[in-house]
Amino acid sequence: MSNQPYKTLEQEALICARCGYCRNVCPVYKVVGWESASPRGKLSLARQIFALNDQEKLTDEFIHRMSQCTLCAACSQACSTDIDLRCLYMDLRERVADMGKAPKGYKALWANLEANRNITTFNNKDRLDWAQDVDDPEQLEAREGAEVCYFVGCVSSFFPQASEVALSVSEILTKAKIDFTTLGGDEWCCGFPLLASGRADEARTFMQHNVERIKALGIHTVIASCPSCHHVWKHSAAEFLDGYKLEIHHTSEYIARLIKESRLSLGEMQARITYHDPCDLGRNGGVFQPPRDIIQAIPGVEFIELAHNRMQSLCCGGGGNLQTVDADLASAITAMRLEEIRETGADIVVSACQQCEQMLKAAIRKTGLSVRVMDLSQLILEALG
Amino acid sequence: MSKILYQSIQKEFGDRASSSPMERELYSRDLGPVPALLVDPLFHTMPDLIVRPRTTEEVANLMRCCSAEGIPITPRAGATTVFFNAVPVKGGIVMDLNGFSGVVDLNEADMTVTVKAATTWSDLEAYLNPRGLACKSMPSSAPSATVGGWLCMMGCGIGSLKYGSLLYQVRTIEVVLPDGKVQRISRKTNPSIEWFEDSEGTLGIITEVELEVRMLTTMKHFLLHLSDNRKGVQIINKLIGAKVRPYNMHFSDQYFVQGLKNLGISDLSIDAGGLLIIDYEGSAEELVEAGKFVQQLVKENTSVTLFPESEAEMEWEERFKSIRIKRGGPAVLGGEMWLPVNSIPAYLEDIGKMAKAFGMNLISYAHIVSPKRATAMTMFFAEETKTLQYIINLSLLKKIQDVGYRHGGYPYGIGLWNTPYLRRIYTSSQLRDIREHKKKLDIRGIMNPGKVYRSPFMLNALNFYLGMEAFALIRRIFGKRW
Numbered sequence: 117m118s119n120q121p122y123k124t125l126e127q128e129a130l131i132c133a134r135c136g137y138c139r140n141v142c143p144v145y146k147v148v149g150w151e152s153a154s155p156r157g158k159l160s161l162a163r164q165i166f167a168l169n170d171q172e173k174l175t176d177e178f179i180h181r182m183s184q185c186t187l188c189a190a191c192s193q194a195c196s197t198d199i200d201l202r203c204l205y206m207d208l209r210e211r212v213a214d215m216g217k218a219p220k221g222y223k224a225l226w227a228n229l230e231a232n233r234n235i236t237t238f239n240n241k242d243r244l245d246w247a248q249d250v251d252d253p254e255q256l257e258a259r260e261g262a263e264v265c266y267f268v269g270c271v272s273s274f275f276p277q278a279s280e281v282a283l284s285v286s287e288i289l290t291k292a293k294i295d296f297t298t299l300g301g302d303e304w305c306c307g308f309p310l311l312a313s314g315r316a317d318e319a320r321t322f323m324q325h326n327v328e329r330i331k332a333l334g335i336h337t338v339i340a341s342c343p344s345c346h347h348v349w350k351h352s353a354a355e356f357l358d359g360y361k362l363e364i365h366h367t368s369e370y371i372a373r374l375i376k377e378s379r380l381s382l383g384e385m386q387a388r389i390t391y392h393d394p395c396d397l398g399r400n401g402g403v404f405q406p407p408r409d410i411i412q413a414i415p416g417v418e419f420i421e422l423a424h425n426r427m428q429s430l431c432c433g434g435g436g437n438l439q440t441v442d443a444d445l446a447s448a449i450t451a452m453r454l455e456e457i458r459e460t461g462a463d464i465v466v467s468a469c470q471q472c473e474q475m476l477k478a479a480i481r482k483t484g485l486s487v488r489v490m491d492l493s494q495l496i497l498e499a500l501g
Numbered sequence: 502m503s504k505i506l507y508q509s510i511q512k513e514f515g516d517r518a519s520s521s522p523m524e525r526e527l528y529s530r531d532l533g534p535v536p537a538l539l540v541d542p543l544f545h546t547m548p549d550l551i552v553r554p555r556t557t558e559e560v561a562n563l564m565r566c567c568s569a570e571g572i573p574i575t576p577r578a579g580a581t582t583v584f585f586n587a588v589p590v591k592g593g594i595v596m597d598l599n600g601f602s603g604v605v606d607l608n609e610a611d612m613t614v615t616v617k618a619a620t621t622w623s624d625l626e627a628y629l630n631p632r633g634l635a636c637k638s639m640p641s642s643a644p645s646a647t648v649g650g651w652l653c654m655m656g657c658g659i660g661s662l663k664y665g666s667l668l669y670q671v672r673t674i675e676v677v678l679p680d681g682k683v684q685r686i687s688r689k690t691n692p693s694i695e696w697f698e699d700s701e702g703t704l705g706i707i708t709e710v711e712l713e714v715r716m717l718t719t720m721k722h723f724l725l726h727l728s729d730n731r732k733g734v735q736i737i738n739k740l741i742g743a744k745v746r747p748y749n750m751h752f753s754d755q756y757f758v759q760g761l762k763n764l765g766i767s768d769l770s771i772d773a774g775g776l777l778i779i780d781y782e783g784s785a786e787e788l789v790e791a792g793k794f795v796q797q798l799v800k801e802n803t804s805v806t807l808f809p810e811s812e813a814e815m816e817w818e819e820r821f822k823s824i825r826i827k828r829g830g831p832a833v834l835g836g837e838m839w840l841p842v843n844s845i846p847a848y849l850e851d852i853g854k855m856a857k858a859f860g861m862n863l864i865s866y867a868h869i870v871s872p873k874r875a876t877a878m879t880m881f882f883a884e885e886t887k888t889l890q891y892i893i894n895l896s897l898l899k900k901i902q903d904v905g906y907r908h909g910g911y912p913y914g915i916g917l918w919n920t921p922y923l924r925r926i927y928t929s930s931q932l933r934d935i936r937e938h939k940k941k942l943d944i945r946g947i948m949n950p951g952k953v954y955r956s957p958f959m960l961n962a963l964n965f966y967l968g969m970e971a972f973a974l975i976r977r978i979f980g981k982r983w
Contacts, residue, residue, distance in 0.1 A: 120765070120828060130831035130885055133824045134532045136579055136645035140621050149553055149599070150519065151527040160527060167886065177523050194644060196824045198766070 120198035125207045128199050129163035132156070138191035138201065143431045144184050144438075147448040152181050155191040155201055162208055174217070182208055183219045184445055187312055187436035188395040193427055202400065205436075206311055213314030221440035222313040233304040233322070234270045241301040246272065246279035250286055255297075258333060262297035264289070264370075265335045267326070267349065269342035270305050271470045277477070278470035284493035285341050285367050291500060292371075292379040302329050306345040307352065312437045320356075323348060327356040341367040341493060343397035343469045344435075350401065366397055368468045368492055372406035375413055382499040384416040389495075390462035392422065392453065392476065393429035394469030407468050407492050414499045420460045430456065432467075434475040450479040458485055468492045502549055502572050502593070510552060510563070510594075517553040517600075524551055528595045533583035533918065534832055535895075536888050543959050544590040544917070544951070548575065555600040557675065557683055557708045564706070564947075565681030567594060573950050574679075576702040578619040578647040581640075582654065584916025586701045590951035598649070601708055604628050613672055615711040618649025635717040635782075637664040641868065643821055649674075649707040653700045654914055657870040659820060662741070663748045663782075665871070667712070668698045675709035679943040683708075696938045701916060703949045704942045720748070721781045721788045722813035723795045726806040727752075728774040730846035736798060736805060737842060740779060741872045745791040749780040750869040751816075754849055757826065757864040764828050769812065774804070775849075778816045823866065826880070834894060835880035836901035837913045840867065842875050844908035851904045852879055859897065860981030876913050877905065890983050896972030899965075920956035921965035 122128060138155035139145050145154040152158070161178050164170045182205070189202040212218055225235060233240045246268070247253040266289065272282040289296045304326055307319035326349075330338060340346040346366040374380045389411055397403045404426045412419050424430045433449030454476065457465050465487055467473050476489045490498075511518050519525070529546040540546055554560045567574050573593030578601075580587045589595060601617040602624065608614070609632075616625055622643035626636050638660030640646040651658075652674070656667025664670060671694055673687045688694055697704055727733030733752075740747055754775040761767035769776065781791040799807045819825070827833045840848055845867055856863040862882070867875040879901045883894050902912060902922065911926050912919040923932060936954050939946075951957060958964070976983075 127831055131828055133827050133833075134530075135642060135824060136581055137642075137821070140623065140645055149517070149597075150524055151597070152521075152524050157527045160530070161523065173523070173526075175523060177521060181523075196644075196822045197827050198825060 120200070122200045122203040122207075125162065125204060125211065126167040128204050129159055129167045131197050132159045132163065132199060133197050134160060135196045137194040137196050141190040141194045143186060143188065143190070143433065143449040143452065144445065146452065147445060148184070152177075153184060158182060158185075159199075159201070159204070166211065174212075174215070179212055179217055179219060180441070182212060183221070183441040184438065185436050186395070186431045186433060186438050186446070186449065188431035189400050190428075190431065193399060206314070206316070209312070209314030210316050211314070218314055219441045222437065225309055225313060225437065225440055226315060226318075229305055229310060229318070229322075234274065235305055235309055236270060236274045238274050240304070243268070243273045243301050243303055244298065245274075246282045247286065249283060256286065256300065257297070258300045258302055258329070259297040260333045262333070262335055263295040264297075264337045264339055265330060265333065266296055266298050267306070267338050267340040267345055268298055268303060269340060269345045269470070271474075272341060273303070275470075275474075278474060281341050281470050281491045281493055284491065284497045288371060288380065288493060288496055288500070292374045294374075297333070297335070299326065299329050306340075306342070306348040308344040308348045309437060311348070311352065319352070323353040324356045327353050330362065331360055336361055337363040337365070339365045339367050339370045341468070341470070341491070343394040343401060344471075347396045347401050366401070366403050366406075366468065368397070368406040368410065369403060371493070371496060372409050375410060380496070380500060382414045382496070383501045385414050385499050386416045387463045388418045388420060388461065389464045389466055390420050390422050390457060390460045391425075392432065392457070392465055392467040392472055393426060394467055394472045395429065395431050395435055397468055398429055399427055407466070410492060410496060411466060414495070420462055422456050422460060424456060432472040432475040434471040446475065447479065450475045451483075454479045454483065454485065457487060462487060464488045464490055464495070466490050466492050466495050503570060506566055506570055506572070507550065510550060510566070513562075514552050514554070517555070519551045520549070528577065528597070529588060531580045531582055531585060531588050533585065534885055535918070536885075536892060538888055539892055539895075543957070545592040546585070546588050546590060547592065548589050548595040549592050551595045551597055553597045553600055557677060560596065560677045560706050560708060561681045561683055563594070563596065564677055564679055567947050568679050568681065568945055571945050571947060574947050575949050576706050578650050579621065579642070579645045581642045581646045581650070582914055582916060584914050584918040586654070586914060586916035586952065588917070590917055590957070593947075596706065598706065601649075605709060607632070609634070612714055613711055614714050615709060616648050618707045618710055619647045621645060621647055622651070629714055630717055633717050634714045636660070637670050637713060637715050638667060641821055641823060648710045648712070652707065652710060653697050653702060655699050657876060658868065659749050661870040662750060662872070663746050664715070666698075668694065670713045671710055672713065673711045674707050676705040676707050678705040679945065679948050692938065692942060696942075699915075699935075700938075701914070701949065701953050703939060703953050705948060718782045718784065719788060720817070721792060722810065722817045723779040724808035724813035724816055725777045725779065725795075725799070726771050726774065726808065727777055727804065728771070728806070729804045730774055730849055732802065732804045733774055733777065734843060734846050736802060737777065737845075737869060739798060740795075741842070741869070743791070743794050745781065745783065745787045745794065747779045747791070748782040749778075751778045751820070751866065752776070752845065752869070752875075753866040754864065756862060757866050760826050760829055760864050764826070766825050766828070769808070778813060780817055826864065830882045832883040832885040832891070833880050834883045834898060835878050836898045836905070837876060837878045838902060838905040838910040839913055840875050840877040840905055840908065840910040842869060842873055844910065845875060845877065848877065848905060848908045848910065851907065852901070855900060855904055859900075859977055861897075863901075877910065884983075890980070893972045893976050893980065894983070896969040896976060899969040900973055915953045917952055917957075917960070920952070921960050921962050923956060924962065
């Protein structure tokens, strides 16, 4: 990530040297192939529109290009002038949204969030439906004074396939005898989909609500299995803490600690496993080692890195609300990642993000590749026996 | 372009051809931030069509069609230059060659690799390194610059000090000539590779390059503070002449170093002279020998200080990011030139005088690319949004080139904007030779027209010099507080 503070859209657009270092690492450019799909191209147009006041260039074509981004931040990593492009894209989307020109896909998302406080059309009161299969679902209802709050996230709460992640995390925490709870129906979307679609102010309302709920319950540790939720809690929601002490961890970090403290014991598993770094957890969140430590702590596992890993990891295509505006492009990006997975010869590809896993599973179904996609929590649970 | 040709290209290439105004605008510029006010009245930089071919056959077919109708073709890949080298000035078709990427063949016995021409240097290095191999040299814009692009831009950069320019590492190239003929070209063929070394896409389209590689070896880095530039150049010459020649040497003057520190990009600070980064690669014995040599130099010269190795390694890690200084701008204008190594101190002294005369800060660095030559860059910050001042400031680029010229320097790269300096860059016989090459291969003049060989009327030497001198005078009188 950039080590330079983000100034303004205008200033950063003028700073861009148009060197094109960003282009070669951009998954969207790799698929689309046109200069306008590259970060350099988008920034060049943003410079014209916002820094040089050429509003005529704010066309539907530009807005479509602007929305074709997974916010993976590979471009920020490559940038020769240290521009925080992830931040810039969110700023750009906010400007466009404020002008009433946001893509249709975003508007549908906003409508769901406004009506239900989550990204789906489901009632937020049903957030704990995923927990029907646990031994005592009621114990997961928001509870004061618990040691840990598990922030489940919209996808794991409402999408049946991803609810496996929530169930696995819940079972692992139970096995480790952790006193944990959730926010239940009081959990609102973390705010990331709003940030990524140009509604930063509304996102803050969501963040503030969640922080206030945590404070009200007197809980001082939050864990999240969704990297984007984790990123928001860690980097954006802090402004609402007002001195309240709160530890924030991704589940991979928290569970790695439990394994290190021998509160969980992993059994043998014969498998060749590779790990896909989710962008928001790895490159954007700085969490690389805990998932690897966990996988490598399983006796019998042969761990193999993907060709692009850690800071250089390739995006799965599922980030930045891209699916809501261009699902085909998102799938094409996944196909590139899948090719690297195939080259490892792994039996299992593990990730730590329900969205990455959903993208990879869909791509694998299409190609018929014989690789199992697992969330890290599912792998751990299987190793626990 | 005839409607029939236009439609047939659109039909053949489908979504790999675009006439979208947004797209065409992006292909009408390169890194050089030259205001539209200056460009648009003089040149037709907006292409009529952009095409992204994927095969040599597609390129050849297009070339044949365009040759028949006399349609200008501008090849473009990384577009990492600043002189409109890959920007059309007479409309026509821009051929986006980025689809020509990847390794075609690796011959480890012969230590050569054949790549598609738009493979970036970083991608090639990433392919070679796990196989125990490495590029002999690469540009300082390796993450986006391509093999074919660098070859026809003289190819001097990181590693050239030890291995020579790219020309001497290339065995053969596959080129599509303007008449659509595909030819494998070597040093012994006619035309030979040498014709293409500084052709900037004006003779044909390079689609494949076979080049030599080296074994991947351990590296050792040193960072020296040379507190006196005149003594410093003697140190540089001693390093060049030593038994173990450095792989790479890069000099940054005190103002460049200070600029990075002011921006919080670097912790390094010096109050005189400059920093010299020296990079060695080779066998363990060679690295030990080189280390001893550097240590001895430091011991014998009180004007030289050795920085910790970690700082030197950091500089090497950041070798592709010299442009970070642009954060101090936001725009930065600069003049790059070939400069004799021995002239660096005198050049920098005169650049200092120029800075004083114009009441501005000038920052410089020099890359030692051969035992005798460096590519020197002198830059200053500018404000792109203040168009008039910005245009007047462009005149200072000529003043920088003039300082270099007084010390044996001349511009690196020609494109459009350096055509006024043709007589500085080439001798009459050299100019005659390259014009003959052009005439022989591109009789209809469709390849990247308006560049390299002749300056357009408004940029002819007299008009250009008079105009720039007038602007420079205005800048000198009124611009000290800009």
